[in-house]
Every structure is written in structure tokens, then in C-alpha cells.
Amino acid sequence: MANRVAICAVAQTKFEACKRDVRTQGLLWEVVKDVRAQTGLDFGPGGIAGAVTVSDDVFDARTISDGAVTDLVGAHFGSEEKVAADGAQGVYYAAATVLSGHHDVVLLAGHCKESQPASRNMVTHLAFDPFYTRPVGLDYLCAAALQAQAYMARSGVSETQLAEVVVRARQWAARNPVAQETAAVTREEVLASPMIADPIREKFMYPVSDGAIAMILASETHARRLTDKPVWITGLGNCYDSFFLGERDLAGNFALERAAQRAYAMAGVSAPETAFDLAEIADQYAHQLPQYAEGLGLCPEGCGGRWLDEGGPDRQRVNRSGGMIAGNPLILGGLARVAEAVIQLRDEAGERQVAHAQRAVAQGATGPAGQLQTVVVLER
């Protein structure tokens, strides 16, 4: 591949349960303004050539949700294309627009207010087919619960281990200024939280969250002009699994393994257990931290429980951001993971900084029980 692409700036709002004082446009503008200030870029010739946005018509309750933000992303008589999936897919596509040679400098900007609809589950319920899986009441929470049951049964991961995942996530989230759930919790408090969808307790799931994220991606020549700390996207991979949950191996990682293989092949990573200085996993639910760590090859298949017990998350510096379980909107979970990886590789992570971080892996998931998986390898 002839061209290279780097992330040159990142901005995130603080993630909060309900940003009632600002509409989505105000939310997105905060981060777009920030990355423009970081790079000194304006829109148009010689500046930001196009925008890739991330939003969701159903969450926004708006047909063509990107129509609400064209003025904010420089697309009034300019280019804007919307990725309607997890934001890591936005990174994938924005990188492609640069690698292709079509754009030199691209704005990637995503927003979501999960607090706007009456229920997040009412939104994801609509992802199921109208005839067979909607009538049984499935939504992404229920799908994740089925995934958790299958995974815990196969890997032997216990509820107590999952409680420790949450306790640790809060400890790191407290050191991340944009994280939502930063209050310390004890294992006992987690285990005493209400059962929502067996085996998922309230504190095993990511909270309802509002926020926005923006990034600037650029070709090599432009990246070096825009920043002295470009973070290179060296690996990209994604993969779909099948739709019906009964046809899938819910305890396994069919899609994630293939997404990771593709990203690792591109980045030249052969031993993922030791290849990365940090990893960011989109743990919408606590059990997904060990499960997706297996899928990413951070630990052997079926060994997620032992990995937790032996301090794998600390040893491999997983989710120092606090992770998705500390709070990101569904469609920004993977984008927030990439954002944290960039911040770490730029040595800007403050008291959660991984020393001498050179290479990171970030993962995002879309769909029921992670049907579509995205993996991004980043290097300084």
C-alpha cells in the first residue's frame, strides 16, 4: 500500500448520562471546534477536504441524521459521508478515503444522545427481524445476556470475576477526565446491583450515555505538517457474523477473530499477546472484556477466566480509559477506544498513561452480541 494515514487530533466531550442542556448539534460542535483548534485547520481547499460522520437515524429519531450536522462539519457545499454503525467503522472508512488518495485531510465526527429516546432497548429491539426475533422481545441487552450465559458456561468466568472487572474499570475511569462512571464501587456493591437480564446485573452493563468525538485523519505529508505526534493507523479489519443468535457460537469470537486477523496481517502483527503496549476493548458488558480479549488474541481461546485471575488486564494494559463499561453511547464505543489509544500513543493520558507506548489495538462492535466487529492497530 503506497499511502499512509495518521490520526492527527482527537477530541471527546465528557460522557454523561443526560446532557439535557445541549442538543446534538451543540454537542458535536464542541469537539469539531476542538480538533480544528488543535490543527489550525479550516474547511475547504487546503484544509479539511471532507467529513466522515457517525450517527444513527433511530437514536436521533431523524431520517438522514447527518442532515443535522452538515453545517458543523464543513459540508455546506462540501463533502460529508455518514457511517451508520459503531464509530470504529467510521475510522475504517475515513482511513480508506485517505489511503485511496481521494482526500488528504478528513474530519471524522460522531455524536449520539442515548438519553433522548425513552429507552435504549426500544431502539435496539428494532434491529431484530419483524417476524421471528422481535416477537420474542429481543434487544441488544437480551442478546448480550445470551452471549454472557454461553461465554461464562464455556470459559468458567464467574460473576465474582465480572464484578472485579467493574471494580477495576471504575478505578481507571476515575483517572480519565471524559469518563462517565468514575465513582469507586466494591465487588459486593456490584454483585448486589439488580439483575437486569440474567446473568447481566445493572453494574455489568454500560450506562446510558451522551457524547461526541471528533478526529482529524491525514495522509503522511499532511500529517507531519499538522502535528509532531501523528498516530499511524497500521492495521484495519472488520467482519460480520451471522444474524440469528441460534446459528452463532455465542461463546466464541467468529467475527472478532477474523477482524483481528485482517488488521494484524496488515500491521504485521504475529504475536498479539505481546505485540501491544495497550489494548482498548469495547466492553459494553463486563463479560465482553475477557471474551473479546480472547477474540483479539490477548489470551488463548477459552482462557478468559484465567486471564482475569492472573492479572491479564493490568499486565497488557487493557482499558486504562475505564473502558466502554464506564460509559459511551453504543455507536461511539469503538470510536472512544480508538480515541484513547491515540491519546496514549501521543503520551497525553496523564495519570493513566502507559509508559513508552508504541503500539495499541482498539476494538469496536456493532449489532447484537457483537455481530460486526472492527479492529484497529495504531502506532506512534
Add this chain to the structure above:
Amino acid sequence: MAEETSVPERIVSRQVLAIPQRFSTGPVMGRFLRELRDHKRIMANKCPKCGRHQLPPREVCAVCHVEATGWEELPPEGAIRDFDVVYYASPDPLTGETRQVPYVLCWVDLDGTQGDAPLWHLLNVENLAEVRRGVRVRVVFADERHGTTEDIRHFEIIREEASPGAGTGAES
């Protein structure tokens, strides 16, 4: 066989799908709606760079890529720039009820507006032949106002005998 030539019944599953929403208005649109509700004032915001008005107010000027920080009250009168006489009865997505037709929509350049920022609303008119570009209209506010754009009930045509203080920015 006879069965093979008959078309099997195609079952259609009818579902009504709705998710209640709570939309934040934010400081910009929120101010516009508050002024409408509390003072029957039409407030446009304004780009500090190019000076164009935005109606409804929006956070950023799309042309200049800067925050539209200025505010100006526009008079509730102006001239029709464009209009639609609607005969097709579509559902109002806010209520689900089918609209009564015909009705008239118009884009009105309120007097003194800078740039392309016509106010878009219903025109209450009996005689459709009266609806033309350039016709002077005024805003009729709702008696009960709730902080929505329906606080403007509609426009009405200004009759010559009743045009006190018509604005100076009318189209020539």
C-alpha cells in the same frame, strides 16, 4: 396439480413502532423558542463574520464555519419569497394524523433579514389566487404558547387598510 398453480396466501405482519423522545433544545434553539413563547418575539441569530441571519437559529454559520453569536429581533412581517399549495394529504409525523388539504406553506423574508433566512410556516388564506410571491404577510401568534414553532399559528396576508408600520425592508 391444481394446488401448484394457486398462489399461497402472503401473510403481512402489521406493526406500529414508536419510541417516545425527549429532544433537548440547547441554548440557541432554546432561546428562540423561549422568546417566542414568553414575548412573541422572533429572534434570529447572526453570523459575526458575514452578518447573515439564521432562522431558525443554529449554532454555527455554515458558510463561515464560526459560531453564530449575534442575536437580532426580526419584525413579524415580511414578503412571501416562495410558497407551496399542498393538495397531497400526508401524515403529520408529530401527531400521526392526516393533514387537511389544501393548505399553503410559505417562505417569508421578514423585513430586514440579511441573507437567505426566510421563516417557513403555514399561510392562512381563503382564496388561493391571492397567494403570490411578494405578497406582504404577518405572523399570527398562538394564544396559548408552549415553546414550540407552533407558537406561531400561521402567517396571514396583510390587507391594505390594516398595515400599521409596515417594515422598510419590503421587496421592491
Add this chain to the structure above:
Amino acid sequence: MSKNRNAAIIGSGMSEFSSHREDVNQPEMIHEAVIEALRDADIALEDVDCLLHGNMELFEMVHQPDMWHVLGDGARGKSGLRLTTGGTTGITLACAADNLVASGLHDVVLAIGFEKLQEGHTTGGITNMADPLWGRSLQTGALTGTGAQKVIDEFGEERAKLAAMKYRTIMDEHAMRNEKAHRRLRLERQYIKETADNSPPLVGELRMIHMCSQSDGACAVVFASEEKVRALGANPAWIVDHETVHREETMVFGSMLSTQRAAAERLFARAGIANPRGDIDVFEMYDPSAWWGVDWLRDFLLLEGDEHLKMIENDEIVLDGPFPVNPSGGVIASNPIGATALVRVAEAAMQVRGTAGAHQVSKPVRRALASGFGGTLWTVLMLLSKEKPERRVNTHG
């Protein structure tokens, strides 16, 4: 920076288009288009390494429909992306396919646009594109009479109305030669006036006969890298370039700048097209109504005055004419919205590849143009060519 590598369209497929595809569900309808596209490209599903998917969720009220549709498109185990930009979705998918192939990330990309409009309320769904805080109580989907009024104001009622109906009739004549077209009305030129007068008015001078259809349908297009085109011995329609021009969210008519003209000016400047009518052989335009079709012809071809009306009046845009527009019958004939703009690209590619059958234009096609329309008067343009393009230096930053 220059384009990293060339990409070409090597096959396309469409489901049956109809107002009510109640004989199939969504994945089944998509499957029809996918199978036909793979056959046309003479490849197997195994040869595809990335799928693109797009439509508008609120038409059918399915969230992240690419998840369910894996059942019909075969995406399990493959890479994929979902992109949506309103009416332009289909051509945005084509731009994305070009970018993904050109980037080197993927060798063979299958782009799928679909809509099953009868499963929801189309005009209600479009109306929901208005900001929830203003406009939803006012907007009537994509219906407006301002486009008609603009042409009438400029050219007088009689000439304008005749031009719109002539355009409409030509589109129907084209649709009659396209077996995939949804609406084939057999309109007759001698009854143009009566046909218009007897058609129910929608908004102002926009009547039912002028307006695009509401269709169920899916379209799939196969994109491949230069290396793959060679290896497969495929018949390619090369992608020269594409341009996306969106606008802010307010709908302001009249004095507004035209995204159609802006997109054409930018694209033609980069592609070295000085005389669009001479340098381009056929145009597949996303024409939501006859009125907009008439009006936009001038902007897309960078014409002035009444040249566009003369093109219609003089039969220049007919299938066998010097500048055929919409040999497929266009959007007025078939409009499954999320697929519609991809159908434009597919039809343009068919003309370049010489595979359009009964609606293949009679002149040789070296270059074809396809347009998309969506959002608040957004435009996307894509230029295709028979000859492999030089990988030029990118001058648009």
C-alpha cells in the same frame, strides 16, 4: 496525492422493482439483486471480500438492518460497512466502494442499496428528516412545487409545462424499453396536455404524473481493483472520479446556489471535461420529478438560458439521440430510495459496458455520468469511462 489504484464496476444486479414486493421479505429481495450482480460479474460470493450496505432506517423501522440482511447478502465472514446519506445513499456507497478498492484495503467490493417503501409510510419517513424542533409539522416529505414554479417563472407557463411533460413522456418511453422499470405507463406524446391535466395535483404545479414512484427494490454493484479486473478478464466500467456536495439543513429555494452545478464544475474541472455534452455520452440523473429533471439538466451540463429546454424540445435526450438522459427511465419510473442512486451508477456502468440490452443507447459510450440526490438538495456525481483512467494528481485537497 494521486489515486492509489484504479477501481472499476464489473457487474450489477437489480431485484424486481414494484410498489409492493409482498412476495419477498427484505433479505430475500436483497438476495435477488446480489445473485444477479454476481452472475453479471461472473464471480462467486467467495470472490467478494467486502460488502457495503445502505438505506434509511426510518422507512422500514429497522435499526442497523445490515445485521438482519446478512441472511440475504452473504456478509457472514466478510468485511463490511454501512453508509447512509439519504437519497444519495446509493451513490455514496459507490464512492465508498471506489475509495475502499483504491485504498488497497479491498479487492472486490459488493455495494448494496435497498428500500422496501411499502413497509412504512414514505412521505412520513421523509418528513422526519426535518429537525424535530422545527419543520416537521410543515414538511410534506420530498414534495414541493417550488421547482415547477421556478421553471414556469423563467420560461412561461405554456412552454414550461410542455417541457416538463415532454421530459416525463421521454422517461416513460425509456422505461418501456427497460424490463426492470417499475412504472411503464405507455404515455403518448399526442396526449401530453390531457395526461397532465387529468393527473391529481400534489403541490402547486407538481402533479402525480410528474413525480417519482415509491418502489420496493434492491440494487447490487460489484467493484474490483485493476489487478482483479485483469485476472478475471472482466468487462469494466472504470471510475474516473466522484464529487459529493452537501448543503446546510435549511431548505431555501429561489436565490440558492445549486449543488448540481457546483458538483459538476468541480468534477469536470478535475476530469478535464470542457464540453459536457460532447465529452460525456450518456447521463443517468437522479430526477425526483420531471420538473427537477428539466431544471437540473441545465445545472449538471453547465448550460445557460434555455439550452436545456431546447435539448428536450428537440429530442436530444432520447435514447437514440445525441445526449441520452436516463435510458433506464430514471427515478420517475423506479424509486426504491436507498437503492435509487446506486441504480443510476449501475445503469451508467451498463451503458459503458454495453450490457443494457433493450435500453442500450445506439451511440458508442466512452464516458457516462451518474448523479444522486438527497438530503436538503444534496448532490453526488460519479464519472465512469470505457478507457482506464490515468491516475491523476488530486487537485481538490
